């Protein structure tokens with residue numbers, strides 16, 4: 001589904017809207033997540049402080065991004081972590097495969113990593129005879145069904161427990177059908193523990209990487225992340241270059257914002273700080289830790305003074321939980337790794353406006369997303385910008401596929417409009433004609449599509465200007 | 477393209493664009509967690525960790541051995557893994573010798589001990605510090621107490637001294653980085669492993685411990 005050049009957003013939306021179960025699952029889950037977020041931030045003043053601080057911390061890191069990446073690399077290397085750089089998803093995948101091959105590893109356990117969804121890592125490794133097993137419960141469920149995440153925090157949120165029960169019953173050997181969540185959980189535990197014990201390597205994402213100390217910080221509730229990073233002999237961490245922060249002291253506000261906005265928690269069950277592989281005398285921990293720094297379009301975002309703010313994103317998911325469009329159609333409808341408002345901003349930049357520019361249209365611009373974004377990304381502004389980019393923009397543009405949505409018909413329509421507006425006489429005549437015929441204009445072509453979800457406005461027989469001329473302006 | 481080439485390319489692309497100076501936060505908008513008086517810290521940690529379903533057993537420091545013996549009787553694990561480097565290791569050994577719980581010292585490399593550990597009923601570790609603000613244990617595994625101890629067995633017993641509870645996460649992080657190098661691994665734990673990935677229904681013990689019991693010495 002990802003990177004599909006023939007992706008048809010309209011059809012995808014229609015399909016999602018036609019599935020009442022899907023709508024129900026999202027409505028329930030998103031209502032729950034929104035409530036939890038509100039409950040954990042009861043104090044509006046404190047939240048305002050947290051967000052201002054969080055924004056400043058991330059913005060500071062971005063303002064010295066190249067310097068911090070170099071510092072992170074130097075400190076990681078000093079700690080014994082091997083650092084790799086990848087410009088594209090393909091490069092990252094190939095590097096990861098190389099590391100695995102060097103160890104003869106064919107069984108990989110994976111903690112949650114959205115970056116690996118970006119690179120299509122699982123698919124790539126499977127083609128090269130490496131089993132890449134997702135171990136986060138949500139990811140595990142959807143992997144069994146060959147699906148992709150529909151939410152960046154709760155990837156299997158599109159399924160209810162009946163659907164999970166069917167999935168387990170169908171795919172896990174000997175699993176009875178049960179809708180008991182605790183039992184389903186126990187089945188996953190049993191299956192996966194064996195996988196952790198015998199895996200050749202583990203892969204994880206990174207929530208924050210601290211340049212000052214060369215520390216990789218991972219947050220999670222399940223413990224699968226710790227299993228993947230501590231049990232196998234090799235650990236590979238894959239992170240977007242936007243994840244670096246300067247100091248350890250930058251973490252507290254960011255962590256509070258991340259866990260509070262994502263799941264309404266003061267803190268996750270585990271905060272895992274990894275600074276080096278197994279040291280002399282230590283009895284466990286991976287003998288090798290690799291860090292793969294992934295660009296994949298981020299340097300392009302970085303160059304845009306406005307859209308670079310999107311790199312502040314800490315992937316909390318709050319913008320989608322609060323988006324009236326996302327809540328109704330779910331994540332799969334977007335046909336992209338990152339759905340919802342942040343996805344509609346990032347995806348067109350990563351994959352090109354020509355391929356994914358339509359996503360930015362899936363917004364009422366109500367601003368609910370930016371009202372909750374913990375790092376104050378002006379999402380509605382960015383959505384408008386992406387829409388405008390579709391029509392082209394003056395010279396200094398870095399957005400891929402800028403201007404690709406511009407059609408001849410549209411260009412002509414704007415030209416005609418400009419001509420009309422600068423010819424009052426003609427404008428007046430046409431308005432009068434429209435007033436007379438307005439309600440009888442047949443709804444065909446674009447007008448039909450437009451009116452399919454909107455009420456056709458009624459044209460008054462006389463224009464405002466005309467009325468003013470005839471009656472004057474009443475001042476009262 | 478090699479990693480080295482990619483590095484050059486990425487850094488040169490980033491370097492070609494000079495973002496403005498870092499924004500500052502207005503002083504009235506700067507956030508930091510409130511600092512608690514020592515007397516409030518324990519109460520806050522207990523309240524928060526209990527909310528995360530950790531079990532807290534408070535005991536006067538002098539009576540910790542009795543409290544631990546009682547805890548082991550109550551939970552009755554068949555096997556208990558521990559790190560020989562823990563400050564209580566010697567006393568624990570004596571204690572276990574008199575109990576029905578078999579001691580499993582984690583004294584060899586994971587390659588040899590891993591399968592034993594996956595079959596062990598419970599584990600016990602020391603705790604470096606507690607964090608009152610969020611309710612969390614700071615574990616610093618190392619040669620004496622390896623990383624997997626607090627993760628693999630289904631029951632994790634954590635021994636924390638109340639005097640080691642700090643107010644905030646910021647404070648805890650400050651102590652961690654004040655040395656020359658960070659420990660190879662630092663883990664903060666707020667309670668048993670959990671998930672809400674199926675219909676947002678909370679379930680405990682998905683991959684890590686199903687139970688976390690804090691023995692709090694006061």
Ligand code: SF4
Pocket residue numbers: 261312313314315316317318319320342369372373374375376377
């Ligand atoms: S854009 Fe903001 S709200 Fe959305 S995921 Fe990123 S940080 Fe969270």
